[in-house]
Amino acid sequence: MSERVRRAAGAVLAVALLLASRPPAGRAPGDRAGRAVGGRQAAAHRVEQLRVKVLEVLPHDSKAFTEGLEMAGNTLYESTGLSGASSVRAGPPGRPPTARVALPAPLFGEGITVLGRTLWQLTWRNRTAVERDARTLAELRRVPYPGDGWGMCFQRSAHRLVTSDGSARLTFRDPGTLAEKGEVAVTEGGRPVTGLNELECADAALYANVLPTDRIVRIDPATGAVTASIDASGLLRGDEAVPGSTLNGIAAVPGTDQFLVTGKFWPRMFRVVFVPA
Numbered sequence: 001m002s003e004r005v006r007r008a009a010g011a012v013l014a015v016a017l018l019l020a021s022r023p024p025a026g027r028a029p030g031d032r033a034g035r036a037v038g039g040r041q042a043a044a045h046r047v048e049q050l051r052v053k054v055l056e057v058l059p060h061d062s063k064a065f066t067e068g069l070e071m072a073g074n075t076l077y078e079s080t081g082l083s084g085a086s087s088v089r090a091g092p093p094g095r096p097p098t099a100r101v102a103l104p105a106p107l108f109g110e111g112i113t114v115l116g117r118t119l120w121q122l123t124w125r126n127r128t129a130v131e132r133d134a135r136t137l138a139e140l141r142r143v144p145y146p147g148d149g150w151g152m153c154f155q156r157s158a159h160r161l162v163t164s165d166g167s168a169r170l171t172f173r174d175p176g177t178l179a180e181k182g183e184v185a186v187t188e189g190g191r192p193v194t195g196l197n198e199l200e201c202a203d204a205a206l207y208a209n210v211l212p213t214d215r216i217v218r219i220d221p222a223t224g225a226v227t228a229s230i231d232a233s234g235l236l237r238g239d240e241a242v243p244g245s246t247l248n249g250i251a252a253v254p255g256t257d258q259f260l261v262t263g264k265f266w267p268r269m270f271r272v273v274f275v276p277a
């Protein structure tokens, strides 16, 4: 199949999926301002092009192989990976953590999300998820977790967890048991977006770091459609880059439209807003 035919087929599929999943009076995915979008074809392909605007630069532990980042109240939670170096930390953003617990080898820490008094921490390929006390970070129990653990966030409005596994698929899970409740394929212009990594649930949208790029995508969880592509390149200076230092870590700042973003082995973290590119 030629590239042109393949693209056309993808476009038709995207329109069909969009129309099938949208209520008749629904807003176009990701159109936060609620502007009318003329033309169904245009609506199906409308991906906002955004960039990061830095509001504040904060220190970040350059030894942290960041795999999960999330704020709850004024507390920043971070999960780090690598067998023998994995941890979960909590404290004010940009300050030394006030609580920190190691995840013993061979466990490889991955995504985290806070559910009130507890939090979940995934592991990469240890087929285990760890539930912790959100205040002390003490381990409460371990639950079997089949497959790769990557990113995770808690979509409060739908009372479900959203998890990634490095593919283009997001899985919805029961927040108490982690049992699968459904899934959605993430597409951009009809094509799958693979490498979905650290996640953030914010308002009605999902955000995902896209490995191995400096890109963050905003996703409509109802359809899987990418509604915005956010260019987060240029945050890490060339002289700060080391092997493995990829962008990975996005945390919404509660009560604002701001986000904290950082990466693996990054010495700095950034408080940003997303603005038109």
Ligand SMILES: [Ca+2]
Pocket (backbone or CB within 6 Å): 068, 069, 070, 152, 153, 198, 199, 200, 201, 249, 250, 251, 252
């Ligand atoms: Ca996050």
